[in-house]
Amino acid sequence: MEQHPEQKLNVTSGSADIFGPQPAHEKRWTIHWQGSHLLGSDKGWSMGTMTGVTGEIYRDEKLADTFRGDEAVANHSQNELTLSGHVELVSADKTATLRCDKVLYDATKKLFHAMGNVRFSGRVGSLGTFPELIATSDLKKAAVPELFGKP
């Protein structure tokens, strides 16, 4: 079988709507990017790192929050989206904002795992900085990992 070397193809701006598997097929996120590249291999083409990203996270088919970051990498098989560099998440009702260096969004658990200089702010003030913080995708609950989900 002939082996094809890995190829990299730069592409310009674009956007994508990402849905979960059938039969629920719920909308998980929408992402817009300013720059990106496609990685080609024997298995076909896949999206590499996206730069200058903005987008929306959905929860139960409703907008949960908006995001922006310098870079993003999506792992569709794991239902994960990783944003890095000047990451900002804003809840749909604008009552909470989370800023950090990097965030991993797990669309299955509907949780953000924020890392590096994490700051959580809202109408009443701001909280931080944390090395790590776990937050629900609607930013209604946030806690350090050892307290998340605890009474």
Added chain:
Amino acid sequence: MILHRLGLLALVLASPGDLHVYLSQDGQTKLVFGPSRVDVQPNGDWLLAMRGGVEATLKRQGLSVKSDSATALLHQKGQETTVQKLHAIGSVVIVKAVSQKKTRITGSSANYQAGAREDRVDLRGPVHLVDMDSAGGSLFDATGSSGSVSMSPSAKGKDNPVRSAVLHGPVKLTLKQAGKKGGPPSKMVATGRELTYNHTGLPSVTLTGGVVMKGLSGPLSGTFHADTVILKLNEKGEETGFEIPERKG
């Protein structure tokens, strides 16, 4: 070299956990704590659970609170952020200041609730309340097993930090007794089942339930027993007179 290494080891062992800071939008409230969790309420208020040693500074209220852990309800009204409720647990120390006057309250737990006209703190004991004058001298010093305190809601004005307090027993009160003919004040100790302190005008204290007063010198030297005693104090916290209400029935 060994000493240097031991010094480094001590430094590592003594280093505290990560401390985090909450600062209110209006800059009037600052909370410092260890691990924390925030729940955003539908109206945007925060319920903030804090552990690992908590230090709260509420500038507008002139209030500082230290405790092992705490939960605060933070509310935004217009441009002002207020701590509407604060539940502090473990080695609680509350200092309330209005202008130059201060009150220090300690307890094992405290429930603070902000109000428009007055703030209230419910405490579990052992409770120790020390009301101080503007020079830092003790006006009133009492202990109890639980109690509640009504305080001025502001850090400014001519109000007293504590307007009134009720301590539940057994209670112990330590008072200064005015000296005879301008002489130095002496000390008096009184015990009972319940104590009510009022400091909206000249301070007064009502002790009830098996009251025992021990004057160490002066006009009340010796031991004195009653069911209820009302003590009148002057602005220096010195006992200036007392009243024993008649028994009803």
